[in-house]
Amino acid sequence: xxxxxxxxxxxxxxxxxxxxxxxxxxxxxxxxxxxxxxxxxxxxxxxxxxxxxxxxxxxxxxxxxxxxxxxxxxxxxxxxxxxxxxxxxxxxxxxxxxxxxxxxxxxxxxxxxxxxxxxxxxxxxxxxxxxxxxxxxxxxxxxxxxxxxxxxxxxxxxxxxxxxxxxxxxxxxxx
Amino acid sequence: xxxxxxxxxxxxxxxxxxxxxxxxxxxxxxxxxxxxxxxxxxxxxxxxxxxxxxxxxxxxxxxxxxxxxxxxxxxxxxxxxxxxxxxxxxxxxxxxxxxxxxxxxxxxxxxxxxxxxxxxxxxxxxxxxxxxxxxxxxxxxxxxxxxxxxxxxxxxxxxxxxxxxxxxxxxxxxxxxxxxxxxxxxxxxxxxxxxxxxxxxxxxxxxxxxxxxxxxxxxxxxxxxxxxxxxxxxxxxxxxxxxxxxxxxxxxxxxxxxxxxxxxxxxxxxxxxxxxxxxxxxxxxxxxxxxxxxxxxxxxxxxxxxxxxxxxxxxxxxxxxxxxxxxxxxxxxxxxxxxxxxxxxxxxxxxxxxxxxxxxxxxxxxxxxxxxxxxxxxxxxxxxxxxxxxxxxxxxxxxxxxxxxxxxxxxxxxxxxxxxxxxxxxxxxxxxxxxxxxxxxxxxxxxxxxxxxxxxxxxxxxxxxxxxxxxxxxxxxxxxxxxxxxxxxxxxxxxxxxxxxxxxxxxxxxxxxxxxxxxxxxxxxxxxxxxxxxxxxxxxxxxxxxxxxxxxxxxxxxxxxxxxxxxxxxxxxxxxxxxxxxxxxxxxxxxxxxxxxxxxxxxxxxxxxxxxxxxxxxxxxxxxxxxxxxxxxxxxxxxxxxxx
Numbered sequence: 061x062x063x064x065x066x067x068x069x070x071x072x073x074x075x076x077x078x079x080x081x082x083x084x085x086x087x088x089x090x091x092x093x094x095x096x097x098x099x100x101x102x103x104x105x106x107x108x109x110x111x112x113x114x115x116x117x118x119x120x121x122x123x124x125x126x127x128x129x130x131x132x133x134x135x136x137x138x139x140x141x142x143x144x145x146x147x148x149x150x151x152x153x154x155x156x157x158x159x160x161x162x163x164x165x166x167x168x169x170x171x172x173x174x175x176x177x178x179x180x181x182x183x184x185x186x187x188x189x190x191x192x193x194x195x196x197x198x199x200x201x202x203x204x205x206x207x208x209x210x211x212x213x214x215x216x217x218x219x220x221x222x223x224x225x226x227x228x229x230x231x232x233x234x235x
Numbered sequence: 236x237x238x239x240x241x242x243x244x245x246x247x248x249x250x251x252x253x254x255x256x257x258x259x260x261x262x263x264x265x266x267x268x269x270x271x272x273x274x275x276x277x278x279x280x281x282x283x284x285x286x287x288x289x290x291x292x293x294x295x296x297x298x299x300x301x302x303x304x305x306x307x308x309x310x311x312x313x314x315x316x317x318x319x320x321x322x323x324x325x326x327x328x329x330x331x332x333x334x335x336x337x338x339x340x341x342x343x344x345x346x347x348x349x350x351x352x353x354x355x356x357x358x359x360x361x362x363x364x365x366x367x368x369x370x371x372x373x374x375x376x377x378x379x380x381x382x383x384x385x386x387x388x389x390x391x392x393x394x395x396x397x398x399x400x401x402x403x404x405x406x407x408x409x410x411x412x413x414x415x416x417x418x419x420x421x422x423x424x425x426x427x428x429x430x431x432x433x434x435x436x437x438x439x440x441x442x443x444x445x446x447x448x449x450x451x452x453x454x455x456x457x458x459x460x461x462x463x464x465x466x467x468x469x470x471x472x473x474x475x476x477x478x479x480x481x482x483x484x485x486x487x488x489x490x491x492x493x494x495x496x497x498x499x500x501x502x503x504x505x506x507x508x509x510x511x512x513x514x515x516x517x518x519x520x521x522x523x524x525x526x527x528x529x530x531x532x533x534x535x536x537x538x539x540x541x542x543x544x545x546x547x548x549x550x551x552x553x554x555x556x557x558x559x560x561x562x563x564x565x566x567x568x569x570x571x572x573x574x575x576x577x578x579x580x581x582x583x584x585x586x587x588x589x590x591x592x593x594x595x596x597x598x599x600x601x602x603x604x605x606x607x608x609x610x611x612x613x614x615x616x617x618x619x620x621x622x623x624x625x626x627x628x629x630x631x632x633x634x635x636x637x638x639x640x641x642x643x644x645x646x647x648x649x650x651x652x653x654x655x656x657x658x659x660x661x662x663x664x665x666x667x668x669x670x671x672x673x674x675x676x677x678x679x680x681x682x683x684x685x686x687x688x689x690x691x692x693x694x695x696x697x698x699x700x701x702x703x704x705x706x707x708x709x710x711x712x713x714x715x716x717x718x719x720x721x722x723x724x725x726x727x728x729x730x731x732x733x734x735x736x737x738x739x740x741x742x743x744x745x746x747x748x749x750x751x752x753x754x755x756x757x758x759x760x761x762x763x764x765x766x767x768x769x770x771x772x773x774x775x776x777x778x779x780x781x782x783x784x785x786x787x788x789x790x791x792x793x794x795x796x797x798x799x800x801x802x803x804x805x806x807x808x809x810x811x812x813x814x815x816x817x818x819x820x821x822x823x824x825x826x827x828x829x830x831x832x833x834x835x836x837x838x839x840x841x842x843x844x845x846x847x848x849x850x851x852x853x854x855x856x857x858x859x860x861x862x863x864x865x866x867x868x869x870x871x872x873x874x875x876x877x878x879x
Contacts, residue, residue, distance in 0.1 A: 066567040069511065070560040077553045079604065080525075082611045084545050 095195065096211045101203075102193040106183025109160050109168055116157055116183030122209030126234035127155045128227070129203040130179070131191055133163050134171035136199045142218040146178040149224065154231060158182040161191050161199055202227070206234035238302050238381040241290030245331075245381075248283035248338060249371035251276050252364045259361025263354065263429070270353055273360050274345040280367070281342025288335040291380055295322040301387035304328060304380050310391040312769050320404040326528060326544070327380035329407060333524065334370045336415040340444075341367065344419055348440055355437060358426030359419075366418055369551040377547045406462055410455035410482055414520035416448025417489060421517035424510045425559055428566045433510060438500035441513065443856060445496055449489040450852035456482050457845030468803035468818050470833045472733070472841055475624040480603045481523030484596055488516035491592040494585045502647060504582060506570045508589070511563060518556040519596075525552050526603075577649035584642035591635045598627050629682050636689050636727060639720050640696025657699055665692025672735075679735050686731030693724035711858025719851025726844025732813075732837035743827040753834030754781040755815060762819070762828055770795045772804070775819035775828060779808070790819045814838050 105117035114120075121127055130146060132139040146156055158179040160168055168182075185191055194203065195214070204213040204227070212234040219227055255276045262269040291304075296319050300306045308325040309318055322328045341363040348356055374380065423441045427433045459482065464472045473479065492512040498505045525548045576582035602619045609615055640661060644654045668691035672684050697720035701709055738753035749758045760776040772793040778785050788806035795802065808815045813836035820829030 063568075066564040069515075070557065070564055073553075073556055073560055076604065077549065077557075079607050079611050080549055083607050084549065 097214060099211055101205060101209050101211060102190070104183075104190045104193065106159065106185055106190060109163060109165055109182055109184035110172075113179065113182045116159065116181040118209060120181055121157065121205045122207065123155075124207040125155065126207060126212070126231045127157060127205050128231065129157050129159065129205055131159045131161060131185075131194065131196050131199055131201045131203075133161045133199045134167040135163070138218040139200045140171075140175055142200050143175040143178060145219050145221055145224065147176045148221075149219075149227065150178040152228065154228075155180055159185050159190060161185050161188055204230045204234050237290050237293050237299070238383065241287040241294075242379070242381040244283045244287040244290070245371060245375060248280045248287070249368065249375065251280040251283070252338075252368040252371060255280065255364035256361055256368060259357055259364070262357045263361075270357050273357060277338075277345035277360055277363070278342045280364075281338045281340075284331075284335040284338040288331055291322050291328060291331055292319055294381075295319055295328075298391070299387075300389070300391055301383055301385070303382045303384045306384055306388050306391045308391065310769070312390075314768060316401075316404060323407055327374070327378045329411070330370070330374055330378055330528070331380050332408065333411055333415060334367065334374060336411055337363070337370060337418055338367050340415055340419050341422075344422070352430070352432050352436065354430045355423070355426045355432045358429040359422040360426075362422035362425040363418065366422065366555060369554065373544075373547050373551065377544050406455060406459050409451050409458065413448045413450075413452030413455055413489075414485060414517075414523065416444055416451060417485060417513075417517040417520050419444040420448070420492065420513040421559065424513035425562060428510055428559075428562045431566065431569055433499075433506045433570055435500050435503050438496050438509065442496050442500060443860065445489060445492050445513075445516075446852055446856045446859075449486070449493050450849050450856065452482070452486045452489060453845060453849040453852060456486055457842050457849065460845070461842050465805050465807055465816075466802075468805050468831075470737075470739070470816055470818075470831075470835070472838070475602070475619075475621045477603050478523075478527050480599050481526045484599055484603075485516055485519040485523060487592050487596040487599065488512060488519050491589045491596070492516050494588050494592075498582050498585050502574050502576070502582060504572055504574055504576065505586070505589075506572060507563075507567050510567075510570075512589070514556070514559040514563065518552075518559070519600075521548075521552045521555065525549060574648070576647070579645065579650045581642065581645040581647050581650075584638070584645045587638060588635065588642060591631060591638070595628050595631050595635070598631065599624065602627075625682065630685075633682075633685055633689050636693055636723055639723060640693050640699075643697075643700045643716060643720070658696055661692045661695035661699070664695045665689065668692070676735060683731040683735040686727055686734070690724045690727035690731060693727070694721065697721040697724055711861065712855045715851045715853070715855025715858060717851070718854055719848045722844045722847025722849075722851055724844070725840050725847055726842075729837055729840030729842075729844060733835055733841065736836045737838075738834040740830075740832040742830055742832075743823045743825070744830050745825070745827045748827070750830065750832060752815075752832040753836075755779050755832075755834055756781065757815075757817070757830075757832055759828065759830060762822075765791070767793075773819065773822075775817075775830070777806070777817055777830075779815055779817075786815075788815065788817045790817045792819050792821070809839055812836055 101118045101121055103118045105119075106115060108115035121129060128146075128149065130142075132142070150156055156178045158181070160182055163184065172179075183190070191199075194201075197216070200218050202215040202219055203211050204215075206212050213230040215223070215227065255273055258269045258273045258276070261267050262273065294302045294305055295309060296315070298305060298309055298311045298318060300309075300311075304325060304327050305321075308328075309321045313321070323332045341360065344356075344363065345360060420441050423437060423444070427437045459479070460472045463474065463479075464470070492509065495505050495509045495512055499509045525545070528544060528548055602624055605619050606617055609617055640658065641654060644657055646652075665688045669684065669688040672679060672687050698717055700713055701717055706714075740750055740752040742750055744750055744759040746759055746761055749756055751757075757777050757779045760778055762773055762775045765772050765774045770793045772791040774789050774791045777788045777790070779788060780786070786808050788808055790806035791804040793802050793804055794800075803818050803820065806817045813834060816833040816835060818831040820831065822828055
């Protein structure tokens with residue numbers, strides 16, 4: 061039996077082991093990527109929900125600068141915690157707009173007074189119509205929108221403190 | 236105290252394994268008279284692991300929630316059988332079971348291997364101890380099954396409801412016995428490579444282990460396939476899931492080994508190849524264990540993902556397989572091949588069998604790991620599924636099945652007769668089957684059509700070795716081979732029929748509505764709530780009829796409380812010509828219920844075939860052991876007369 065054949069199994073094993081070590085070292089990315097990423101925002105024009113907040117339309121999100129669009133509601137418990145993280149993003153110069161899903165003005169006023177108000181504009185999505193068009197399956201969810209109104213990233217669930225750098229880098233990439 | 240006893244037994248066993256491993260080196264350097272102590276150590280080591288495993292069974296049976304593993308995988312309200320079965324329905328417990336079987340196999344080798352030469356046995360026992368040592372370390376360092384919780388919780392978190400099924404009590408232990416049975420073949424091969432005594436004597440010592448492991452793997456895979464079929468509620472019998480592949484790969488290697496070992500035993504040929512296969516077969520078992528236990532590949536069997544355990548198991552895998560392959564590279568050149576054979580002979584038939592099986596093994600191996608390689612190299616994600624495996628492995632399996640009919644008819648060394656003449660009738664049967672399928676079903680995928688042809692041909696060809704001789708005087712091993720090969724044909728018919736003729740119906744039905752699936756009219760009578768010991772469910776009552784008589788099926792959608800999970804309990808009715816398979820799903824806002832109905836003609840033949848294959852193996856094993864016993868008795872008789 062030739063030397064090459066005798067050593068072939070050992071060489072193959074080495075190859076397999078290297079691949080397996082690589083996999084153990086870099087766990088697979090199990091995040092679900094939104095099919096809407098890379099596509100322009102659906103066109104919408106939502107009415108204002110509070111007298112002191114401007115309304116929100118898709119045109120307001122294509123301003124030449126990346127913006128964060130936050131789908132939330134005053135009745136959503138994780139949103140309470142998320143607003144504090146959004147405040148931190150705002151203090152770092154991130155422009156944030158909100159879509160309030162199935163919300164009432166009095167509840168929302170209360171919510172913002174209690175937890176803080178990071179939003180520049182808030183649109184009222186009474187029937188979840190825009191939420192569905194956005195492919196958002198729940199609250200909270202956030203979208204990074206680039207200057208031309210294209211969705212660059214969809215974040216499912218609340219933005220946690222440990223997601224800050226992720227969101228900031230996505231916003232940076234959208235520039 | 237019980238858990239601590241188990242832990243102590245494990246530590247002691249680990250110490251003994253280390254001693255046994257050291258003794259091997261001393262004994263192989265010069266005869267130090269350590270062979271007998273090594274045997275005793277192996278036996279005690281086996282007993283200690285059995286004690287440890289028994290302790291685990293006891294804490295599970297008593298629902299001792301102060302043991303962390305019991306708390307995490309059991310609950311007090313579970314039926315007793317599943318309390319006990321829960322002991323191996325989790326990572327730590329199943330690894331302890333693995334080690335227990337490994338050490339017990341080592342003990343058996345020490346007790347009963349009179350046919351192995353002394354030096355090879357010493358080397359093999361050393362190798363077995365080395366294997367056990369690594370897995371003891373894994374248990375004691377990275378997955379202690381006996382860890383305690385303080386304070387003890389009131390009740391446990393429960394066992395995955397999918398696993399609360401009689402299939403669980405039977406399926407993993409069977410597969411593990413098979414996996415680990417192959418460890419003995421591995422150790423014997425490593426031992427023989429060390430001592431250079433690769434001969435027919437070694438093959439005969441190895442054969443019962445390979446055969447036994449192969450029977451259990453066959454049973455385990457067949458049972459697992461049926462379990463997935465009725466419990467997962469997807470109506471399929473094989474999903475090419477990584478964990479299924481993990482059990483298929485050792486089976487393929489063991490099947491090849493089973494055939495090549497006969498060449499080594501009978502003719503002293505294929506030495507290097509057989510040793511390689513023995514190493515590969517158990518390596519595939521370890522790869523399988525690694526894939527399942529590290530959670531590295533996503534699968535329906537998704538167990539906890541734990542990088543530390545994964546790394547540990549991978550290190551063990553690399554050390555053992557690497558050492559065996561290195562030994563092969565180093566010693567392989569010293570192996571002298573035995574008697575030569577001609578192009579048309581039983582030897583060459585078995586070589587072709589081995590090549591095809593190895594290629595199928597390669598196809599499954601590459602398909603299972605390919606996504607990993609692609610992602611490592613290009614970062615691209617993809618998944619390899621049934622289309623690839625069916626398209627590549629399917630035709631190879633059909634060619635192999637066609638050759639199964641020919642191989643056993645060939646003579647050793649060289650074939651003088653015209654074998655093709657013998658095969659005339661089976662070939663005609665196959666051709667007739669092909670014509671029949673074209674008449675009955677003009678539109679059919681090519682693979683099932685060829686499947687029918689090859690299967691019908693093989694039904695006839697497989698029994699030829701018993702024709703033209705007195706079947707009652709044929710050795711039991713020959714009967715075993717015939718039954719196993721016949722079983723392949725039977726399973727193939729089931730697979731082809733399932734692929735070609737399955738009818739499926741997915742619909743929302745209002746109570747009283749009648750749905751048609753295949754020849755069946757199925758009426759949804761009613762949907763009612765029901766409950767069991769640890770679940771609640773909705774149960775549909777379905778009346779099915781095809782012409783005469785009505786059968787009632789009651790599929791359920793079960794909701795388990797701890798942990799909260801929903802499962803579908805399929806209702807299946809078996810008839811001589813197929814199975815009616817029903818599933819009830821969620822309610823529809825309109826007041827209807829989702830129903831999923833299948834009519835699967837002759838699907839049961841798949842598992843019947845699997846059982847026949849295993850039965851064939853059992854006959855062969857029984858036959859060989861019985862003949863050996865008789866020969867031994869005859870020798871003893873002869874000695875008595877001679878020296879009396």
